[in-house]
Amino acid sequence: MPKLVSHPDEVKVISRRFGTGAADIEKYIAQDGYKAVQMALENGPAWIIDTMKASGLRGRGGAGFPTGMKWSFVPKESAKPKYVLVNGDESEPGTCKDHVIFLHDPHAVIEGTMIAGLAIGAKMGFIYLRGEYRYLLNIVEKAVADAYAKGFLGKNIFGKEGVDFDIVTQTGAGAYEVGEESALMESLEGKRGVPRIKPPFPAVVGLYGGPTVINNAETIAAAPHILLMGGEAYAKLGSERNGGTRLFGISGHVERPGVYELPMGYSLRKAIYDVAGGIKDGKQLKAVVPGGSSCPVLKADEIDVGLDFDQMAKAGTMLGSGGIVVLDETVSIVEFALRTIRFYQHESCGWCIPCREGTDWLKKTLTRFHAGGGNKKDIDNIQYLAENMMGRTFCPLGDAAAMPTLGFIKKFRSEFEEYLEGKRVDHPLIQIQPIGEPDTIGAAH
Amino acid sequence: MSAIASTIFSPELAARFDKLVTLYPLKRSALIPMLLYAQDEVGYVSDACVAEIAQRLDLLELDVRNVLSYYSMLRTVPAGKYNVQVCTNISCMLRGGFELLDHCKHKLGIGHKGVTPDGLFSLEEVECIGACCWAPAVQVNYDFHDDLTPAKMDVILESYRNGNGKPESVDKEAV
Numbered sequence: 001m002p003k004l005v006s007h008p009d010e011v012k013v014i015s016r017r018f019g020t021g022a023a024d025i026e027k028y029i030a031q032d033g034y035k036a037v038q039m040a041l042e043n044g045p046a047w048i049i050d051t052m053k054a055s056g057l058r059g060r061g062g063a064g065f066p067t068g069m070k071w072s073f074v075p076k077e078s079a080k081p082k083y084v085l086v087n088g089d090e091s092e093p094g095t096c097k098d099h100v101i102f103l104h105d106p107h108a109v110i111e112g113t114m115i116a117g118l119a120i121g122a123k124m125g126f127i128y129l130r131g132e133y134r135y136l137l138n139i140v141e142k143a144v145a146d147a148y149a150k151g152f153l154g155k156n157i158f159g160k161e162g163v164d165f166d167i168v169t170q171t172g173a174g175a176y177e178v179g180e181e182s183a184l185m186e187s188l189e190g191k192r193g194v195p196r197i198k199p200p201f202p203a204v205v206g207l208y209g210g211p212t213v214i215n216n217a218e219t220i221a222a223a224p225h226i227l228l229m230g231g232e233a234y235a236k237l238g239s240e241r242n243g244g245t246r247l248f249g250i251s252g253h254v255e256r257p258g259v260y261e262l263p264m265g266y267s268l269r270k271a272i273y274d275v276a277g278g279i280k281d282g283k284q285l286k287a288v289v290p291g292g293s294s295c296p297v298l299k300a301d302e303i304d305v306g307l308d309f310d311q312m313a314k315a316g317t318m319l320g321s322g323g324i325v326v327l328d329e330t331v332s333i334v335e336f337a338l339r340t341i342r343f344y345q346h347e348s349c350g351w352c353i354p355c356r357e358g359t360d361w362l363k364k365t366l367t368r369f370h371a372g373g374g375n376k377k378d379i380d381n382i383q384y385l386a387e388n389m390m391g392r393t394f395c396p397l398g399d400a401a402a403m404p405t406l407g408f409i410k411k412f413r414s415e416f417e418e419y420l421e422g423k424r425v426d427h428p429l430i431q432i433q434p435i436g437e438p439d440t441i442g443a444a445h
Numbered sequence: 446m447s448a449i450a451s452t453i454f455s456p457e458l459a460a461r462f463d464k465l466v467t468l469y470p471l472k473r474s475a476l477i478p479m480l481l482y483a484q485d486e487v488g489y490v491s492d493a494c495v496a497e498i499a500q501r502l503d504l505l506e507l508d509v510r511n512v513l514s515y516y517s518m519l520r521t522v523p524a525g526k527y528n529v530q531v532c533t534n535i536s537c538m539l540r541g542g543f544e545l546l547d548h549c550k551h552k553l554g555i556g557h558k559g560v561t562p563d564g565l566f567s568l569e570e571v572e573c574i575g576a577c578c579w580a581p582a583v584q585v586n587y588d589f590h591d592d593l594t595p596a597k598m599d600v601i602l603e604s605y606r607n608g609n610g611k612p613e614s615v616d617k618e619a620v
């Protein structure tokens with residue numbers, strides 16, 4: 001069971017019911033549960049969208065698009081049914097925030113889905129969880145069944161004549177790419193998770209061809225809290241143009257890794273040194289990957305920056321999914337870059353050639369480089385490959401692989417150059433499998 | 446009574462599938478859950494599973510295989526009774542994921558995607574499983590095990606070997 005952590009600097013909005021047993025519907029109701037959706041029923045779609053816009057909430061999946069704006073793009077009249085799709089395919093390395101939401105507060109996701117549905121005029125919502133989260137899917141399925149039993153879901157919700165809302169939960173089966181919104185729709189339609197070209201955007205042509213709002217599970221879970229406390233009050237918790245709080249998962253070489261809810265704009269330095277207790281075993285900080293593995297790396301002297309979408313962009317990186325991965329002085333950047341690109345090569349769906357071929361060649365080059373067989377041209381080649389993947393694919397996976405790679409080369413070029421001089425990692429973690437031999441070779445033995 | 450005259454699945458799973466196809470605007474949406482639930486019961490997605498799922502969803506077997514080959518959790522060969530999935534992605538790597546994988550390889554005597562001769566365990570190096578803040582993490586089938594060391598891993602493997610499933614607490618036993 002994931003350990004719950006706490007720190008005085010936390011501002012608990014989304015996480016305020018964590019650890020209180022709120023997966024139980026009665027306990028959820030006792031803590032203002034299902035009040036927000038009834039307010040939404042009373043006040044109507046325009047009020048919901050205005051409140052969401054005022055809250056300054058921006059998509060927590062990584063792109064940071066304003067949620068109220070996204071909801072307002074859905075056309076009022078539509079010949080085809082409209083849908084809400086909750087993205088719980090959390091797969092970005094370094095990210096485990098939705099994990100704790102589903103575990104501790106599944107009803108907040110259900111209530112948020114209903115609110116989004118009321119805002120856009122949908123009668124059906126889907127909550128999609130990655131396949132690995134089976135125990136969480138069981139928790140969410142039970143929560144949905146309990147909500148049906150109470151009359152909160154189904155026909156005439158909360159006794160309101162003519163207002164219907166259904167929720168279907170869905171499991172994935174292992175695919176990072178499905179976290180991209182159009183690939184997610186493909187997967188939910190029972191197909192390979194390959195992206196669709198945009199436009200048309202999902203708000204116009206989405207799931208089953210109908211207008212669809214797709215939000216990250218954390219974004220959706222924030223909606224009930226925002227309606228309860230008011231948009232302006234929520235916005236005030238955060239920084240300029242970045243409303244509210246968000247869940248940051250701090251992992252890697254820190255003393256107290258965990259998921260913490262911090263106000264938007266909170267100092268990255270304080271998040272690492274105060275909230276997460278500083279670098280593990282008294283070592284020195286080397287680098288930080290600030291928002292999941294696709295974000296360009298920050299060096300140890302670049303962490304005096306606020307954790308919001310705009311400040312991170314200004315610092316040349318991204319807030320992404322809020323997964324902060326901390327690297328101490330002992331980490332080989334070449335090895336770390338190789339492990340990162342191995343992931344993207346594995347997860348590239350193969351639809352767009354720059355990503356399929358680019359990630360593969362990056363992996364091959366970095367593997368050889370890491371094993372001590374790099375030559376001078378390789379560093380420039382890696383950069384050239386990555387630069388040519390940027391912006392040339394249907395979905396952002398190609399960019400997600402290229403951006404961190406460019407960051408590593410730019411900021412730690414000297415470390416790559418050291419490899420050329422015959423130096424290499426003393427005890428490499430990543431082993432190359434000799435062809436034709438059983439795969440049981442380990443570094444530690 | 447199942448929608449399929451002679452189903453290869455248990456009555457419970459067949460009933461679940463009957464219901465599943467009615468939930469969505471298009472029944473094809475049930476495909477990925479069906480493949481995974483079939484695998485949970487049969488151990489892998491066999492040819493017979495593919496045939497029946499195709500029949501239930503009015504798809505070609507080719508359509509089903511096309512989807513089947515995409516998702517990394519789905520397999521077409523049996524795995525061990527307990528499939529040990531070790532994450533070595535960045536957060537786990539920084540806290541000993543590779544050491545844990547090596548430990549499992551030696552302990553079980555098998556490599557990535559290998560199965561022990563008694564069919565009890567299989568081993569897989571997997572990509573991020575969403576337990577980054579509790580790294581290094583391992584999934585055995587669907588059970589999560591967090592904050593591991595090789596010693597804790599031994600206790601966990603032993604518990605599965607003895608048929609006791611996920612141990613209640615590992616910390617006390619493995620000091």
